[in-house]
Amino acid sequence: MNDNTCRVIAQSGLPSLQIRRRRRAVSTLALVLLAPIVLGAQTKVTPPKNKYTPEQDVEIGLKAAEEARKEFPVIDNDRIDDYLDRIGARLVEASPAELNNHVFQYSFTPLNLKEINAFALPGGPMFVNRGMVEAASREGEVAGVMAHELAHVLLRHGTANATKAQGFQIGALAGAIAGAVVGGGWGELISQGSQFGLGTWLMKYSREYEKQADLLGAQIMARAGYDPRDLGRMFETIQKSSKSSGGPEWMSSHPDPGNRSQYIAKEASMLQIARREDTSTQFESFQAAFNSLPPARSMSEPSRNSDRGEGPASVGRIGDRVPPPATQYRTAQGGRLFQVNVPTNWQALSSNNSMKFVPQNAYGPVEGQTVFTHGVELGVARAPSRDLREATDAFIDALARANPGLRAAGDPRTLTMSRRTAIGTPLVGQSALGSRERIGVYTTFLSDGNLFYYLTVVPEEDASSYAAAFERVGNSIRLNDGR
Ligand SMILES: [Zn+2]
Known part of the structure; x- marks a missing residue:
């Protein structure tokens, strides 16, 4: 400032x-x-x-x-x-x-x-x-x-x-x-x-x-x-x-x-x-x-006195063709908390508590809401419980409240993320593009009791071309919270 x-x-x-x-x-x-x-x-x-x-x-x-x-x-x-x-x-x-x-x-x-x-x-x-x-x-x-x-x-x-x-x-x-x-x-x-x-x-x-x-x-x-x-x-x-x-x-x-x-x-x-x-x-x-007065600024212009690196209002245009994940990967840092490998054609959108990685035309406004149709989000959420299943349920409930139509698409599975116990939950929802979308939610605890999540989103019709990328990204997650 x-x-x-x-x-x-x-x-x-x-x-x-x-x-x-x-x-x-x-x-x-x-x-x-x-x-x-x-x-x-x-x-x-x-x-x-x-x-x-x-x-x-x-x-x-x-x-x-x-x-x-x-x-x-x-x-x-x-x-x-x-x-x-x-x-x-x-x-x-x-x-x-x-x-x-x-x-x-x-x-x-x-x-x-x-x-x-x-x-x-x-x-x-x-x-x-x-x-x-x-x-x-x-x-x-x-x-x-x-x-x-x-x-x-x-x-x-x-x-x-x-x-x-x-x-x-x-x-x-x-x-x-x-x-x-x-x-x-x-x-x-x-x-x-x-x-x-x-x-x-x-x-x-x-x-x-x-x-x-x-x-x-x-x-x-x-x-x-x-x-x-x-x-x-x-x-x-x-x-x-x-x-x-x-x-x-x-x-x-x-x-x-x-x-x-x-x-x-x-x-x-x-x-x-x-x-x-x-x-x-x-x-x-x-x-x-x-x-x-000096000319009015637009809210989408980044604030001069902000050092927070907030992203653009959109990445391309929702509805335009979304390219498949690149086969080349790069390493991205989520502050000091995590590192992850993502396809080189995914753009990072970061904020204090989460980071998204999205391909072109996969993030932007649709009917007054900012949506993201393809890509991943990694972030930290406050957990109401020390029980991973309960904390995950609360997280998914909150998602579902904001995304009517979101529902389970299978049983939660226990797996590992960054060498710790995690839960993976498959969901389906309504994509902003009109079709069904597949959402994967992967959660694990951080050492401070907060929930770390890895979330994947893709419309049904593109699911097969994204499955391998989502898995590779997920497997590359390294948490550095000293647990
Ligand atoms: Zn109002």
Whole structure:
């Protein structure tokens, strides 16, 4: 990280905390004032089951936010900060008291990124892309996306996702949860290995959570004096842009539950929009403030201040022909943990907790998810049990939750990997290419009790041309964890 970035972080971090404290007082007062307003019938939105405490949400979110501020270009502009803070405060004030936990620490940080995206982390930190603001045609549309994100925070969807994943988490807890919120390429940058590639487990909200965030977001908007239909309009803009650019950014973390605009409009018809000062005329000057900034970066450009070696968003194009494994092999290092031999035509994609090796056209976005159709992944996962069979089952359960249709294709076998006892489990699933795919999961324990896995993926029709390579790669794995 360079000094300039440090300065920006320090400046944007501290004032936002002060603003937050001031706002909390305002927030309580506003809720008292709002209470007597009788709203029409509205859909009751109940937070999902969650085994984390709100304090843990905050802790996890602050840590992930720190990462985000290092990875992404934070905009340091008073006019933009103030405007965003004002919308954010207005929405927080309009949040239902029973969900607005007093421990939450809200902040609203503009990022100089061109994708139409925004994300919120557990416990309150929210990030809004310049691309989102520039694509909006009025303040209500920006407020709509922010209300949706705020609803994820209030309903604690990030840690609810982690709760669903039960005892199994890949990588650091904070990383996994940040990934859950962020999704796509961003998730990779922040979560560093939480992304699994086989679909995007733990990487995105379920459609059910999305609908909850839409409905609660609409309710908050109405209470804050915004027309909830603006949220539906912004989603249409996002949808159009992700179709035209093929950009999966927003959709990858916020899958469309279907009929979005319709049910938002229906909810809106039940809501009474609070009367508030009209700030819409200020929106144009807010948008204009972005013109003075350096050009927006794309999230797929590697961060200058990142030393993490995250890979590209895709390797070739999914759907194009995938070449068979080369007959020549090279040795690759997985940090200090392992070494492995892989075909020379497989590209390495590394992150903190895992490494993939994929041939051309085998890794990239499909309908908003990053998938990998051919290749291998080696990585470390937290094991909920000291029993290899139980730990493996938990690992496969987590995979299956994120990859509906994944099922056993035979009995697990005991074998050896790097001269230690391992379990090999054959699975079949649905390939992103439409056909069936074969997945092999090989697991063994590391000396620290974590699970080491070697995972192979190939569509059924290419299985025979990959079998020998998968075996050779597997046999070459050498673990260096001193066991
Ligand atoms: Zn969402």
